[in-house]
Amino acid sequence: MRLVVRIVVSTLLLAALFGLCVHYGGAYDDNWPHPTGDQLGAEYDAYAGERVLLIGSVQSVDGETIVIHVTDSADEVAAELEIDGVDEPVAPGGTVQVYGVLESDRTMTADETVVVDRDANAYGYKLGTSIVGVLLAIGYFGRHWTVNPRTLAVEPRETETTELVEGADDG
Structure with a gap:
């Protein structure tokens, strides 16, 4: 897919997501069945x-x-x-x-x-474990994937491959 098409599609999807968030925030209290x-x-x-x-x-x-x-x-x-x-x-x-x-x-x-x-103290514990989890996920992603800024694509990182050397047959 061309870069311009990716940018347009991404912008439209983000605008739709923003609109849904605004609608949800505006209608939440009216649709909640219990008193606020x-x-x-x-x-x-x-x-x-x-x-x-x-x-x-x-x-x-x-x-x-x-x-x-x-x-x-x-x-x-x-x-x-x-x-x-x-x-x-x-x-x-x-x-x-x-x-x-x-x-x-x-x-x-x-x-x-x-x-x-x-x-x-429970709130701080939840926040701390969430931050650690996000950092671990970002680290794992960064180790196995890379972002190509020219094509705006996520690509797998190239890995070193080792060849197995077959030993002499002793038998």
């Missing part, structure tokens, strides 16, 4: 009695009861909730997803709980 932090902060009582999925940071732990903060888009606390029935271990500073019925007294009994980060 902004909606919960503005009209908490409208969601009381409904089954919702909330994501929040753990403030305190007392047995199977935790207190979480659900934040809004400005990263301010929209609601502080007491969650009962959490059976997975989590420490303050961790992040949880809780699914259950939201009560009007700012409590919730968890039907399902998923611990995203067990404590405040």
Whole structure:
């Protein structure tokens, strides 16, 4: 394929990808079936009695009861909730997803709980291992492949081949 055609096709695909990202970002909150932090902060009582999925940071732990903060888009606390029935271990500073019925007294009994980060250090660990993985993948790619800037193509690197030398037949 000619260089001009590759550049045009790549530009069109990147423009389409950008457009899809913008559309997804604009329509995400409207299509999400559960209240966001902004909606919960503005009209908490409208969601009381409904089954919702909330994501929040753990403030305190007392047995199977935790207190979480659900934040809004400005990263301010929209609601502080007491969650009962959490059976997975989590420490303050961790992040949880809780699914259950939201009560009007700012409590919730968890039907399902998923611990995203067990404590405040889990995010740094995930980020560090991801960076190491990306560096290893780039190194592996660079060892076996090369980019030809003239043709904008990825080509396998030339490798040295060793010939097997057959020994004398002793038999």
